[in-house]
Amino acid sequence: MLVESVYRSEDVPLADRFDCWRTLVGRTHAPVELVSDYREDFRVFQRTLSLGAVSVWPSSFQPVLFRRTPRLIRESDPEGLHLTLPLKGTLYVSTGRDDASHGPYSLNVLDTSHPFEVRSVGGSDGLHTGVGLEVPAALLPVPGRQRDRLAGLRLSAGEGFGALLAQLLTQLANGTHAYQPADGPRLGSVVVDLLSALFAHALDANTLLPPETHRQALVLRIRSFIQRHLHDPQLTPPVIAAAHHISLSYLHRLFQHEEETVAAWIRRQRLDRARRDLADPAQRTTPIHAVGARWGFPRAADFTRAFRTAYGMPPSDYRSTLQSE
Known part of the structure; x- marks a missing residue:
């Protein structure tokens, strides 16, 4: 099992639940303002998985507005990129340049160095469920001017590298008993390779990829293809x-x-x-x-x-x- 921590709102006194989670989000992602009509009795469940320098956080929570302001950016900026994979519910994202909605199994990119607002809407059970991914920007082969293009970018989770990344994030959200703690940094490297390839494809800039990252990403695509076709005796x-x-x-x-x-x-x-x-x-x-x-x-x-x-x-x-x- 990977190294992980768990936050359950029912484990915290009622009056402290919302503020405790806001503090946790600030440590997991970046400091944000949180606004919710449900803060008096806020329900949330979050796991935080450590993959070396990368972290993954599956979570379910009541509708909330996340706001990253210029003031918060000046006060603290981890200079990271955040991806969200909604599983139930919808995210409405505003970056100041673009507004977009993201339903289940789409990928949304945010940059901690840019202001944004994200409003979550719950699914049929009233909770928004998804998987967050935090990656230091320094680990990705994306120059600053290209990185600016990523904020608010909508990426497909249904094909190519996006599908591979979504598959891995969903698997981790379902449980990590198949892994050992030492596998965390290895999985983090896999995530960085997939994300690098996904960004290079989205920006039409495959020359950004170092040769080793390109090789690893191609091997991951080939392995996924093989697993989908194992039943075929003609798979050679x-x-x-x-x-x-x-x-x-x-x-x-x-x-x-x-x-x-x-x-x-x-x-x-x-x-x-x-x-x-x-x-x-x-x-x-x-x-x-x-x-x-x-x-x-x-x-x-x-x-x-x-x-x-x-x-x-x-x-x-x-x-x-x-x-x-």
Whole structure:
């Protein structure tokens, strides 16, 4: 599990809830003015995840107005970029230059060095739910004049690097039990690479990306593509290379920097998914050959051989061992 802190309004005396959360937002993001019609009995739940220099904060709260003023900027500016991924409800954002609304699964960018107002509207349960992301601007390869263009920018969370980033943020919001505390800085590096690639694409400035960041971002796109197509027995390195408009030799060079070759990574992902299905009591009546075929092994003998090599026993014995426990 990653290093995280939790704030629940019910854990705080009623009279202090709103002000305590305002202080927490000031530490997590930047000092802001908060205005709400619900401040007398404010409901909020926030987790703050530490990913090295990057922080992620899934939260649910009643409607509120966030206001970052020139005075607050003069008093304290962490010089960071903030992304918000709404999951339920809507954000109405004003940066002084543009006004925009952001519904679920869109990405909004704010700069702590620029004034803004953000008004949140709740979903059907009355709470606005989303994921905030804080990244020091110094970590991103975006010059000052380009950075000014990012404030208030609307980015798609449905395709490309935006979809990859939204997928990661949503996964972290759902829980971090699959990770160890030491994974935090590694995940922070992944976030910075994805964000750098997303900004470069949005600004039509791919030359901003350092070669290593470009490579890592492309590898992340390829891994995501592979995971979406694991069921396809025709998923091979040539098919993957063609789908990403790169040569087969370049694909193999990309994975020379990784722990496994691309073919080995595909095989391990398929076997891991199959192993999970075999261990699932709800799927105990699913034939073993059907489990293998579901994850890209159309021939039962090939599935049995690969499974035995990876786990030291055939899939039938693996399932029987779990059912007898």
